[in-house]
Amino acid sequence: MRLSFPASGGWITGSGPTLKTVNPATGTITAEIGTPTASEVAAACEAALQAARQPAWRRLKPHQRAAMLHRIADELTREGETLAHLQMVENGKSLKECRAQAASAAATFRYYAAVCETLEAAMPPSRGEYVNFTLHQPYGVVAAITPWNSPLTMEAQKVAPALAAGNAVILKPSELTTLPGLELARVCERAGLPPGLMSVLPGHGRDVGATLLNHPAIGMISFTGGTATGRMIAETAARRLIPTALELGGKSPHIIFDDADLDAACAGVLDGIFEGMGQSCVAGSRLFVQRGAHDAVVARLCEAVRKLRIGTPDAVDTDLGPLASMAHRERVEGYVALARNDGGRIAAGGKRPDHLDCERGAYYLPTIITGLSNEARVCREEIFGPVLCVIPFDNEADLVRQANDTVYGLACGIWSPDFKRAWRVAEAIEAGTVWINTYKQLSIAAPFGGFKESGLGREKGLTGLRLYQQTKSIYIATA
Template structure:
């Protein structure tokens, strides 16, 4: 079967004439089986049209999947094979992703509304993530620790078992890869629950994984509701780690579940990230960086720079130009190469964003641009919302404190560095921040004082798989990416080798 893309006049030049449908099945052990859960209709956020219907997994199938994953992990040689053999398989998966880049990008665009430029980059990033962890595990070393007695000591890495991974809807294939790749590299099995709204790209990735030499059953994708599948996999006794990316309230529940069972968890949660424009900033560089930081991905990013702090000496000039550039952004479907801001992922999410903007008005905020659904009739069927800039609110307002997860920016002037740091840190979140200044010493000082796991200086929203990513406060626990991210999917064991032939001196025979 195929899906024929419905293209408007705006994107008729962009086509993928016959996009193969994602296999409507789940992989249990070594077999494709029909999902026994609810039938879910996946729609295109840009048009509201049907993309594909998916049979979600049932709770019983989720339990079965974990049991089968545990059996596969115990009985295959994956957990005990040499790291370089695991690396070969990870390279295979990376190659399969690259070979299917265009198809995967279109699937993700149709399912999430993101622009093809972004989804192509995300698919490429997923392939690079598998390659990075192939290299990381092949070169991972245990440690011979300092000798402090008649024994030689060393530490080694061992796999945990079955990892439950719960991934978000905003960047699904990249998030999938950032959990699956290090988990497999460390020798584990992985059961993945993608977001209910965006299951297609994860299911397509599963098809590719089965074409590699990875033993059957070590990766399973379970589409379905969090209240059905998520609850099963986070509470199952054979799950040895939970890795979650999503909202803070859900993350708290998962952290509680993991604490009850005394298993490790990695939580990448929400953010309300400050972007700081100092009085000596390169204004062109800062303007473009602020625009990209909040309005790329239609603002649907945990690290979006959603709180803008501008020095009062240039606040009015900067914000007026920012508004001018924001109103010039092209809103449209992700399949149109001229689109800057695509639709939000779902009409329910768009309505949530709109409700936040109405509350901002009620709090006394002034909407400088946006703040509404586009009037263009060609966009009426999609879940679009105009890029929005708001001023006149204090940092203590609910609009400035709560994560909106949409194209909404709150602008706040600041007087001096102390005022800035106090406001920037007045939040429960601590995920990311941006600083715009050519002054190295000032940037370094502010980067150290702002409570955020990632700080960008004269750039924004750039990532490296080799660099750990973490959040403070309500933004999460543990970390992803980097060699440290590989260690998060392993357990450390210490070995003591006695180097003396003399018996231990203890008791009446000592």
């Protein structure tokens, strides 16, 4: 049976090809979903534009829009277990991680409900005989394109502020993880969101996504995913002269100085690269260790990695599930083979586990590689998997040079009790987020984004709502 999706103000089956999603733990088909044709994408865009222009939504008072977001958050909380299972069976994350992300999605809607109700406009100082007001108004229809690694959190981080800002949203989820987005649309509908304000268009980016972004009704694009795709989206946005927010790839440096608490630092490194099987934009995939502590750190990490439990994502004792797809595992395996050919030493992992059915499930062991310089391809290209490259450094200047020698600039972690040194390095690192003596602590209240080829714009925080609005100045004469 082909599942339907919300578009054109109602739920339709879609006349395009059937999209099949696969459980990466078992290799079985999870769902068969209808996809829209070009004309059905266009109809969804027109319906969204009409819904966004309705006075009942566009002129809704902020506290009333906030009440809607609170109702959506309540529904998300009630459906948390369903949402967690839908994500788990499509991308293989452990159930406990999926449950945490479902709770995070509800919290995101609550946060933007509060922001919506309390964020103020401005009244700039007058330079003449007038009063000047600065208003912030919605773009109309936002195209939100999300990745497969964490759809629950990524979709909430786009849909919640875009709705809070007064827009209609058309969500284009990854073709690998469509079910969480469909369930989010059902939640919004049950909460009372008017028809047309939240649509979901399943399918591949090369057809559904491209058609969506080129439709004249789309007034703003928000994308999270790979840098190559982000560049193509930016080109489309530039040609159409519409704003875009891009949260892209990373090859984040994780740094351990020789005076660090090595037990705490190694625990942070493990979570930073292996949580979610390394399928995270902020994964600390390049570990720089001061030379005097290098061997001790590698030994600690290898011992800890061997204790991680690799298993089916719904098992209570599973630390790491499968990768998101067979194709992605092949990509990861290709990079590990490349590292071997370049002279890298596989200190841990580097193969499929023996105790699991790896012909049906996309399982792979967390891998640690030493013996390579920062110039190696596996140290420069985003693998997006459970592969950690350990690189020694001699001093602070050498560290900063190597850490910044990348096209990316998303995140960084620093471990040292010397606060002055940690602060100096944090200021010198070219990255949008830096953690000191911790890693991967994220808050919906803090702006998030990247430097260089890791993206444009900032999601989350107060600026995360303004991202989905355009600014207008109004002058009133007083003379």
